[in-house]
Amino acid sequence: DQQVKQNSPSLSVQEGRISILNCDYTNSMFDYFLWYKKYPAEGPTFLISISSIKDKNEDGRFTVFLNKSAKHLSLHIVPSQPGDSAVYFCAASGTTSGTYKYIFGTGTRLKVLA
Amino acid sequence: DTGVSQDPRHKITKRGQNVTFRCDPISEHNRLYWYRQTLGQGPEFLTYFQNEAQLEKSRLLSDRFSAERPKGSFSTLEIQRTEQGDSAMYLCASSLEGGQSVGYTFGSGTRLTVV
Numbered sequence: 001d002q003q004v005k006q007n008s009p010s011l012s013v014q015e016g017r018i019s020i021l022n023c024d025y026t027n028s029m030f031d032y033f034l035w036y037k038k039y040p041a042e043g044p045t046f047l048i049s050i051s052s053i054k055d056k057n058e059d060g061r062f063t064v065f066l067n068k069s070a071k072h073l074s075l076h077i078v079p080s081q082p083g084d085s086a087v088y089f090c091a092a093s094g095t096t097s098g099t100y101k102y103i104f105g106t107g108t109r110l111k112v113l114a
Numbered sequence: 115d116t117g118v119s120q121d122p123r124h125k126i127t128k129r130g131q132n133v134t135f136r137c138d139p140i141s142e143h144n145r146l147y148w149y150r151q152t153l154g155q156g157p158e159f160l161t162y163f164q165n166e167a168q169l170e171k172s173r174l175l176s177d178r179f180s181a182e183r184p185k186g187s188f189s190t191l192e193i194q195r196t197e198q199g200d201s202a203m204y205l206c207a208s209s210l211e212g213g214q215s216v217g218y219t220f221g222s223g224t225r226l227t228v229v
Binding site: 004006009032034036041042043044045046049051089091100101102103104105106107 | 145147149155156157158162205209215217218219222
């Protein structure tokens with residue numbers, strides 16, 4: 001049972017344009033969401049987070065949107081740069097249920113074309 | 115502090131052999147996690163420690179797998195009688211208690227190949 005889903009395995013975007021990566025979840029107990037970026041041969045690197053009490057969080061070029069009613073979150077990268085080319089994972093955690101583990105999606109490979 | 119360190123980076127072993135991996139977390143982090151990642155998948159949770167206590171284990175963690183964090187600092191993950199299906203990247207991560215908003219810091223992983 002995949003509780004966190006990233007239905008687009010890959011995405012290509014022109015440099016300078018917006019990249020939108022999507023993530024859906026099924027467990028209504030999730031209350032913290034993270035996005036990670038992963039380059040080959042490295043561990044995932046934390047990018048941005050959002051708690052369920054918010055619907056938007058921004059950090060520089062990165063913005064995460066949360067739609068709790070749709071159980072959907074998205075990561076916007078504006079403007080996209082070639083160095084953003086990586087695999088992006090969303091992850092969710094249900095801290096109110098006493099578990100601190102994050103459940104990860106399968107990832108979306110972003111390629112930013114120069 | 116140089117982040118989360120994992121050793122070795124790569125391990126090739128024959129089926130049936132035992133392997134042990136080590137993880138050194140960020141020194142002030144009291145939570146330590148083990149994940150496994152296979153090709154085309156996201157990291158899958160295996161187990162986590164708060165200090166030296168192992169608080170949660172995944173059903174993925176069969177009785178061939180054992181993890182320890184004896185003094186609440188470094189951790190080891192042992193796989194006994196390895197099988198080809200154990201081939202994966204094994205990721206260790208650490209975090210501070212209450213640090214949900216900044217997630218985990220991952221190490222670079224140990225890539226296991228069982229031949």
